[in-house]
Amino acid sequence: MKPAPFIHHKPRTIEDAVRLIAEFAPDDGRILAGGQSLVPIMAFRMAKPPHLVDINDVAGLDRLEVVDGMLHVGARVRHAAFRQNAAPGPTGAFLGAVMRNIAHHPIRTRGTFCGSLAHADPASEWCAVAALLDAVLVARSLDGQREIPVRDYFEAVMTTALRPDEILVEARLPLLAPDARFGFCEFSRRSGDFAIAMCLVTLRVEQGRIRDARFGIGGAEAFPRRLAEVEAILDGATPGETVWAEAARVAAAALDPLEDAVTSGAYRRDLVQSLALRAFKQVEA
Amino acid sequence: MTRQNMTLEVNGRRYDVSVEPRKTLADTLRDDCGLTGTHLGCEHGVCGACTIIVDGETVRSCLMFAVQAEGRAIRTVEGLARGNELHPLQSAFMQHHALQCGYCTPGFLMLTAGVLEQNPDIGEEELVDILSSNLCRCTGYENILKAVLAAAADMRAAK
Numbered sequence A: 001m002k003p004a005p006f007i008h009h010k011p012r013t014i015e016d017a018v019r020l021i022a023e024f025a026p027d028d029g030r031i032l033a034g035g036q037s038l039v040p041i042m043a044f045r046m047a048k049p050p051h052l053v054d055i056n057d058v059a060g061l062d063r064l065e066v067v068d069g070m071l072h073v074g075a076r077v078r079h080a081a082f083r084q085n086a087a088p089g090p091t092g093a094f095l096g097a098v099m100r101n102i103a104h105h106p107i108r109t110r111g112t113f114c115g116s117l118a119h120a121d122p123a124s125e126w127c128a129v130a131a132l133l134d135a136v137l138v139a140r141s142l143d144g145q146r147e148i149p150v151r152d153y154f155e156a157v158m159t160t161a162l163r164p165d166e167i168l169v170e171a172r173l174p175l176l177a178p179d180a181r182f183g184f185c186e187f188s189r190r191s192g193d194f195a196i197a198m199c200l201v202t203l204r205v206e207q208g209r210i211r212d213a214r215f216g217i218g219g220a221e222a223f224p225r226r227l228a229e230v231e232a233i234l235d236g237a238t239p240g241e242t243v244w245a246e247a248a249r250v251a252a253a254a255l256d257p258l259e260d261a262v263t264s265g266a267y268r269r270d271l272v273q274s275l276a277l278r279a280f281k282q283v284e285a
Numbered sequence B: 001m002t003r004q005n006m007t008l009e010v011n012g013r014r015y016d017v018s019v020e021p022r023k024t025l026a027d028t029l030r031d032d033c034g035l036t037g038t039h040l041g042c043e044h045g046v047c048g049a050c051t052i053i054v055d056g057e058t059v060r061s062c063l064m065f066a067v068q069a070e071g072r073a074i075r076t077v078e079g080l081a082r083g084n085e086l087h088p089l090q091s092a093f094m095q096h097h098a099l100q101c102g103y104c105t106p107g108f109l110m111l112t113a114g115v116l117e118q119n120p121d122i123g124e125e126e127l128v129d130i131l132s133s134n135l136c137r138c139t140g141y142e143n144i145l146k147a148v149l150a151a152a153a154d155m156r157a158a159k
């Protein structure tokens, strides 16, 4: 359980970090952010990067602020930063509620939002949030900076559109409307474990009708996504048991579930139906 | 492999060490600083035995490299007591029978010391969630919870 040898690079500016990762990416060099996923993988020797470009001292990456209606989350912003309202209105409350499901306190003090997106575990809560809210991911390399819309970002289990020589410098999340309501519910076998499935919903209620519904799933498929079929049922409907039950049923049917040795696809489908109902109940509360 | 010379500040004392970059902070504290109070269980972030405090935040020392801790204020279980006077958490763990074999204890003490410093009025529900971060395989969590709640009350009274 000891990582293989590597050379530790500690850039202080983003320009140096970009230069270093450009130089070492062809040799399987990696970015080291919070280390809460990479270091365990290295301990198991599932990764043996000969170079680590540690971005923990890079200036300017700790930004967490609202710019033009988008919450900008820099690459050094830790999970724990979302404990107190990190953004105005329901966005901050939503992110805080989600954060409480990620790992445990001493992991949240190190692990980063952008690291979660770069790692792209199917069960990452932040990946599910990014998919739900239509985040924009800002990647930087020697070629400059490009903005990747989240719909073009996730490609497969732990596989994204980020190139090995790119640093995810920032994630940008559109803010929810001031009157938006939200629900989040996940299931994992033990507290703090990766979830087997999760459901997320945000919506507004205007004159007794649901508007701007967003519904997403995570942990249940290779990567998180919004389910347009479910949103179509929610939008325009009167909030209540009838629409919740129908939307949850459609969510389960729309799933292309992951299967593994201990969790069947059918079980994940059932879970999504139950979790969707629970998430909808939170919206009502 | 090349070693790096550096100075770590642990419990207010300076330790000059020479370690490979791949050496975790936990291993460095134990092997190079001689501070074996910090325990290792899983070495991949799951058990919490290695929990310490770095710059006021509780962290898993098996998931940090020593080269990342240079210039930071590191605190381990050896720094909790003041001379012969135990930290309120240590006394409470003894009084409430919050340990049997004691393997997990340094991790629980540092986890809860860090959390109580940031949130002295923490409620029982939140504390249960915090304690779920660390594994204890013999005592059970009830007595650990009782001990931490008692220590929190003592620490508030002493202020």
Ligand SMILES: Cc1cc2nc3c(=O)[nH]c(=O)nc-3n(C[C@H](O)[C@H](O)[C@H](O)COP(=O)(O)OP(=O)(O)OC[C@H]3O[C@@H](n4cnc5c(N)ncnc54)[C@H](O)[C@@H]3O)c2cc1C
Binding pocket: A030, A031, A032, A033, A034, A035, A036, A037, A038, A039, A040, A075, A101, A102, A103, A104, A107, A110, A111, A112, A113, A114, A115, A116, A118, A119, A121, A123, A124, A125, A126, A162, A166, A167, A168, A169, A192, A193, A194, A195, B044, B045, B046
């Ligand atoms: C016990 C335990 C339980 C956990 N439970 C959960 C959970 O329930 N939900 C959850 O979502 N996560 C969980 N995690 C993982 C944790 O959230 C990690 O913090 C997160 O997955 C990765 O973020 P990091 O900053 O630690 O990245 P690192 O571990 O430093 O890096 C992870 C990967 O992403 C790359 N990378 C990191 N940052 C960037 C960047 N800015 N640009 C380009 N590439 C980058 C690295 O090169 C590496 O390949 C858990 C971890 C542990 C140890």
Ligand code: FES
Binding pocket: B039, B040, B041, B042, B043, B044, B045, B046, B047, B048, B049, B050, B051, B060, B061, B062, B063
């Ligand atoms: S040894 Fe660090 S968490 Fe288990």
Ligand code: FES
Binding pocket: B098, B099, B100, B101, B102, B103, B104, B105, B135, B136, B137, B138, B139
């Ligand atoms: S006292 Fe033995 S593991 Fe906790």
